[in-house]
Amino acid sequence: MSMKPLRVVSFLAVALVSVAVSAQPPGRQIELNIGEIRDGLHVVTTGAGVSPVFVFLATDEGILLVDPPNPTVANLLKPALDERFPDQPVRYVVESHYHWDHVGGTRQFADTAEFVAHENMAAFLAGTLSEAPPPGNTRDTDGDNRLSREEALTGTRANFDRFDTNEDDFLTPEEINADIEPPTILFSGDHEIEIGGYRVQLLWARNRHTNDLIDVYFPDHGVLFAGDYIWINRMCCNFAFDERPMSVWIESLRALEELDFDILINSHFASGGKDDLVAFRVWLETLEAAVSAGIADGLTLEQMQEQLTFDAYSDWAGYEQQLPTMIESAYLSLTRYSAAP
Ligand SMILES: [Zn+2]
Numbered sequence: 001m002s003m004k005p006l007r008v009v010s011f012l013a014v015a016l017v018s019v020a021v022s023a024q025p026p027g028r029q030i031e032l033n034i035g036e037i038r039d040g041l042h043v044v045t046t047g048a049g050v051s052p053v054f055v056f057l058a059t060d061e062g063i064l065l066v067d068p069p070n071p072t073v074a075n076l077l078k079p080a081l082d083e084r085f086p087d088q089p090v091r092y093v094v095e096s097h098y099h100w101d102h103v104g105g106t107r108q109f110a111d112t113a114e115f116v117a118h119e120n121m122a123a124f125l126a127g128t129l130s131e132a133p134p135p136g137n138t139r140d141t142d143g144d145n146r147l148s149r150e151e152a153l154t155g156t157r158a159n160f161d162r163f164d165t166n167e168d169d170f171l172t173p174e175e176i177n178a179d180i181e182p183p184t185i186l187f188s189g190d191h192e193i194e195i196g197g198y199r200v201q202l203l204w205a206r207n208r209h210t211n212d213l214i215d216v217y218f219p220d221h222g223v224l225f226a227g228d229y230i231w232i233n234r235m236c237c238n239f240a241f242d243e244r245p246m247s248v249w250i251e252s253l254r255a256l257e258e259l260d261f262d263i264l265i266n267s268h269f270a271s272g273g274k275d276d277l278v279a280f281r282v283w284l285e286t287l288e289a290a291v292s293a294g295i296a297d298g299l300t301l302e303q304m305q306e307q308l309t310f311d312a313y314s315d316w317a318g319y320e321q322q323l324p325t326m327i328e329s330a331y332l333s334l335t336r337y338s339a340a341p
Pocket of ligand 1: 097209228
């Protein structure tokens, strides 16, 4: 197929619902843009920036929904699905991992759905904040199992007031996870669901990002839904590779390249094709080689951040701002986390 996958997605992405939500601050609107990729498999985007992108498969036997990200989106999505697919209830909600920015809109579907996740997710939902840190760099630094406003960073801080239902100015794990429906179907390793004659494969991402993370592969559609460790034409947010060796990431990306797909839906930012996955893996290998060489030459992190440039990637989003962070992430991965599991 010669058509560029990204264009397939944007061509078909028709606005189904476009609603201003009064709960949002003035000027901020949540929009659901729902587009069909192929044969009942749809992608939903929710606005600009890092807003999560998610997918659902509508079939004669019901709907399989992956990662409705938050209650606001779920409250818009549910009536939109009911209207468009009146005889097809949401039968499965796939939960990719425990992070609230991916599965914070699952509870709304509890009336009809089973919730499917990797077995490791249960321990995260029951865990303390140090056992199950929120997404991004947020950490319970004083170890009291609640987050102050200062400890909450990025999206967790932006959503602080929404989570803080008892208004005591601290977030407990229970408050952060309040909108996440616990999984009812747990599996280890990989898992396949068949619905409406289509296969949906849930592939455990092993020790990448969080150890409950799964990728969702639609082999009959040639589509892979994956995220939180693959960025397309972008330097972003690797957080020292989630405190894992970057070689683990590279290995995992190579394994995904073996799958037969031509559309990659990324859970944040832009989507693309398998060539974008390959390009990202090559970028990580390039970065790993350069930083390894710098370490071997006795350079400090600061010297590498000053000296290393990667001109071939200068048109990637975030190149200027994020490159020092990426170099630091690689440095930490290669020095501190190289022996991690
Ligand atoms: Zn995540």
